[in-house]
Amino acid sequence: MSAKIKTRKKISKYQWKLLLLTAPFIVYFAMFHYVPLFGWVISFFDYRVGRGLTPDKFVGLKYFKNIFTDRDILGSLKNTLVFSALNYILYPLPMIIAILFGEMTNKWFRKTAQIVTTIPHFIGWVIVYSLAYAIFSSEGLFNETMIALGLEKRTNLLTNLDAVYVFQTIVAQWKGIGWSAIIYIAAMAGIDQELYEAAAIDGAGRVAKTMHITIPMLMPTLITLMIIGIGRFINTGYEHYLAFKNPIVAERLEVLDLYIYRMGLQLGDYSYATAVGILKSIISIIMVFSVNALAKKVRGNSVL
Amino acid sequence: MRKIKISRLVFNIFNYTFFSVFVIMCLFPLWYVFCYSISEPEAVSHTIVIYYPHGFSLKNIQRVLALKGFFNSVVISTARTVIGTVLSVICNTWMGYVFTKNKLPARKFIYRFFVITMYISGGMIPSFLVIKAYGLLNNFWVYILPSVLSAYNIILCKTYIESIPSSLEESAYLDGAGPVQSFIHVIFPLAKPISATIGIYAAVGHWNSWFDNKIYTFAKKSLTTMQFLLYRYLNEAQQLANLLESGHEDLINNEEALITPWGVKMTITMLTVLPIMVVYPFLQRHFVKGIMIGAVKG
Numbered sequence: 001m002s003a004k005i006k007t008r009k010k011i012s013k014y015q016w017k018l019l020l021l022t023a024p025f026i027v028y029f030a031m032f033h034y035v036p037l038f039g040w041v042i043s044f045f046d047y048r049v050g051r052g053l054t055p056d057k058f059v060g061l062k063y064f065k066n067i068f069t070d071r072d073i074l075g076s077l078k079n080t081l082v083f084s085a086l087n088y089i090l091y092p093l094p095m096i097i098a099i100l101f102g103e104m105t106n107k108w109f110r111k112t113a114q115i116v117t118t119i120p121h122f123i124g125w126v127i128v129y130s131l132a133y134a135i136f137s138s139e140g141l142f143n144e145t146m147i148a149l150g151l152e153k154r155t156n157l158l159t160n161l162d163a164v165y166v167f168q169t170i171v172a173q174w175k176g177i178g179w180s181a182i183i184y185i186a187a188m189a190g191i192d193q194e195l196y197e198a199a200a201i202d203g204a205g206r207v208a209k210t211m212h213i214t215i216p217m218l219m220p221t222l223i224t225l226m227i228i229g230i231g232r233f234i235n236t237g238y239e240h241y242l243a244f245k246n247p248i249v250a251e252r253l254e255v256l257d258l259y260i261y262r263m264g265l266q267l268g269d270y271s272y273a274t275a276v277g278i279l280k281s282i283i284s285i286i287m288v289f290s291v292n293a294l295a296k297k298v299r300g301n302s303v304l
Numbered sequence: 305m306r307k308i309k310i311s312r313l314v315f316n317i318f319n320y321t322f323f324s325v326f327v328i329m330c331l332f333p334l335w336y337v338f339c340y341s342i343s344e345p346e347a348v349s350h351t352i353v354i355y356y357p358h359g360f361s362l363k364n365i366q367r368v369l370a371l372k373g374f375f376n377s378v379v380i381s382t383a384r385t386v387i388g389t390v391l392s393v394i395c396n397t398w399m400g401y402v403f404t405k406n407k408l409p410a411r412k413f414i415y416r417f418f419v420i421t422m423y424i425s426g427g428m429i430p431s432f433l434v435i436k437a438y439g440l441l442n443n444f445w446v447y448i449l450p451s452v453l454s455a456y457n458i459i460l461c462k463t464y465i466e467s468i469p470s471s472l473e474e475s476a477y478l479d480g481a482g483p484v485q486s487f488i489h490v491i492f493p494l495a496k497p498i499s500a501t502i503g504i505y506a507a508v509g510h511w512n513s514w515f516d517n518k519i520y521t522f523a524k525k526s527l528t529t530m531q532f533l534l535y536r537y538l539n540e541a542q543q544l545a546n547l548l549e550s551g552h553e554d555l556i557n558n559e560e561a562l563i564t565p566w567g568v569k570m571t572i573t574m575l576t577v578l579p580i581m582v583v584y585p586f587l588q589r590h591f592v593k594g595i596m597i598g599a600v601k602g
Binding site: 014015017018019021022025026029032034035037038040042100101103106109113115116117118119122125126129131134135139178182206246257261264265277278280285 | 398518569
């Protein structure tokens with residue numbers, strides 16, 4: 001009996017310690033994640049910096065209604081959808097790259113290529129912009145090479161409005177594709193070698209093996225990533241587009257996230273920018289969960 | 305049989321060529337910037353095409369080192385990377401460890417409280433206003449605090465620590481060690497693979513970060529990071545145009561508004577990307593491990 005009490009006491013002291021050492025982190029999450037959520041209320045008020053949220057400033061859904069009559073936002077919505085769609089179409093590309101990687105028999109070259117092609121993923125967007133500037137601006141390497149070759153026509157790709165969508169998509173792919181391929185390379189390493197051996201006995205060549213074993217085995221990974229990708233459709237992020245933004249191409253480079261940034265932090269319309277952000281969050285959450293529910297029905301398990 | 309061999313040969317030529325071009329595309333921009341930085345500035349005005357260093361000179365590097373604020377930005381970038389990484393590793397691993405404890409009161413509730421933040425966030429404007437209310441504008445800690453803990457990293461740590469045999473910790477517990485002692489002496493050393501992965505990602509994230517500098521510490525020059533310094537130099541032509549347009553010609557007199565030589569911009573780029581290029585080959589394995597752990601989770 002006394003022994004039991006003793007252990008219980010000891011445990012509760014231990015628990016107390018654990019809780020005490022967790023408390024600062026609970027406070028942290030409250031401060032940096034939950035308090036901003038309460039900040040959503042400013043979208044229902046006529047919020048101005050330095051003034052409180054007094055009842056007379058309450059405007060209800062005014063700012064949410066404004067979203068639907070705002071013409072400017074349509075441009076950035078279009079840009080967001082175009083960039084997402086272009087990147088979405090290219091989702092199978094890393095899988096193809098991974099398969100091509102696997103076809104290289106020279107181990108040294110394959111390994112080097114794999115390491116080198118993942119480097120761009122770890123280069124920050126400012127550096128990527130700087131590299132693009134060095135090569136593609138009007139006095140950059142690309143133009144100088146063209147002129148040296150006798151093709152005298154300077155084009156600045158960074159300020160070319162017609163090239164924005166394609167150019168930025170290529171930049172994004174350059175940065176991410178080697179990295180995205182890794183997940184497929186790992187999945188390929190997990191394919192049972194006996195399948196290939198059995199196929200070889202049946203007379204299958206390399207092409208047949210790829211078409212009938214490798215690709216079907218990689219499809220679940222691709223489908224999972226594509227399902228997750230739908231949830232990110234309107235969340236393009238801002239670092240890439242902000243780094244490359246300039247007044248000439250702004251019209252096609254401004255994605256929703258940048259629109260919120262400009263309306264809120266640059267023009268000071270906090271309430272409206274918050275309302276746009278809330279609507280965006282709600283839409284993406286609905287998309288994530290409905291797609292997840294769909295995946296559950298189709299595949300029998302969720303991807304989240 | 306012969307036909308197959310020929311098609312295979314053609315494919316191989318195509319495949320190796322493709323990857324050679326891809327590798328060159330990844331390395332060449334960095335090589336170009338490197339060549340530019342160490343060439344004789346007089347030999348390579350920006351109207352000359354260079355594919356290799358022209359002469360050798362440290363003039364560009366000297367000019368960058370002499371730039372007002374450059375040394376300070378190196379200190380700030382290094383400080384945020386080191387402090388941010390150390391804190392991230394310790395705090396995330398600790399929280400992951402705590403969540404493996406059934407004894408933690410209200411464990412499920414606290415866990416959910418954390419995990420929800422993965423799916424929903426206040427967004428840019430409310431976060432900005434909150435940071436402002438906390439007095440973190442133009443404060444060094446705004447680089448560190450918002451990203452110290454993340455629910456995702458905590459889950460990774462928790463999953464990893466769960467795979468460590470609990471008997472190892474039990475013996476420490478029987479020796480009278482409290483949670484902190486057994487974390488320091490038993491769990492943390494065993495959780496090295498996961499904390500290394502988290503640490504590397506945190507370090508790269510901190511080093512490459514610039515948006516927080518742009519929105520939170522824009523007004524305080526002494527808190528400029530290397531990335532943002534570069535961003536400002538790259539955009540100065542545009543800033544100049546904006547000033548002229550808005551009729552603020554009087555502001556153009558300050559030294560920053562003057563156009564910086566191309567060689568200086570390239571050299572800052574080179575110096576900013578150099579640390580990543582130096583550590584990358586050694587840590588490449590950890591990076592790959594990181595994506596695999598994430599993939600298993602996802």
